Amino acid sequence: MKTNRLSAAITKALNAQMTNEAHNAQIYLSYASWASAEGYDGIANFLFRHENEERNHMMKILEYILKRGAKVEVTAIPHPGPDPTGVYDCFEKVFKSEVENTANIYRLVEMSMAEKDWATWNFMQWFVKEQTEEETLAIDLLDRIKIAGGAKATDSALYAFNRDLETKPDDAVLAQDVTVDKP
Numbered sequence: 001m002k003t004n005r006l007s008a009a010i011t012k013a014l015n016a017q018m019t020n021e022a023h024n025a026q027i028y029l030s031y032a033s034w035a036s037a038e039g040y041d042g043i044a045n046f047l048f049r050h051e052n053e054e055r056n057h058m059m060k061i062l063e064y065i066l067k068r069g070a071k072v073e074v075t076a077i078p079h080p081g082p083d084p085t086g087v088y089d090c091f092e093k094v095f096k097s098e099v100e101n102t103a104n105i106y107r108l109v110e111m112s113m114a115e116k117d118w119a120t121w122n123f124m125q126w127f128v129k130e131q132t133e134e135e136t137l138a139i140d141l142l143d144r145i146k147i148a149g150g151a152k153a154t155d156s157a158l159y160a161f162n163r164d165l166e167t168k169p170d171d172a173v174l175a176q177d178v179t180v181d182k183p
């Protein structure tokens with residue numbers, strides 16, 4: 001009896017998403033290495049932690065494909081691209097790659113809905129929430145650099161930003177978790 005519970009199209013899309021998550025991990029790894037070499041150890045630490053998160057996302061999808069009885073295809077990971085030109089550019093690029101990843105996640109949600117594959121639809125909801133968190137975090141960081149002068153931020157503003165990122169929590173507070181007394 002056939003035990004594969006995923007369609008060929010969903011299997012292909014999930015495998016592609018594994019590569020997207022691995023690609024995002026490489027982007028964080030490359031930017032973290034850049035930040036460390038530039039002396040921004042707090043920023044590097046934050047980016048290294050996010051590299052790990054992206055690898056975990058990849059593993060979640062890999063496990064899901066296996067648990068649904070389908071075949072995992074591990075492929076080459078695209079190059080992360082050039083180093084950022086500065087801290088502002090770094091976080092603009094981080095935001096852009098998260099937005100692109102959200103579009104990929106939404107496509108999978110749409111596909112699973114069209115196929116009435118509710119197990120995959122349900123599995124993907126975790127990623128929808130995770131992407132909202134990651135975009136919120138990136139927007140928050142971009143706002144903070146913008147206030148400090150954006151691409152023209154002074155060394156002392158970047159020093160403070162770098163120090164803050166050392167201890168910044170990895171998860172953003174989402175709008176759905178906010179209350180009147182805890183805005």
Ligand code: FEO
Pocket residue numbers: 021024053054057098101131134
């Ligand atoms: Fe797993 Fe931030 O994408």
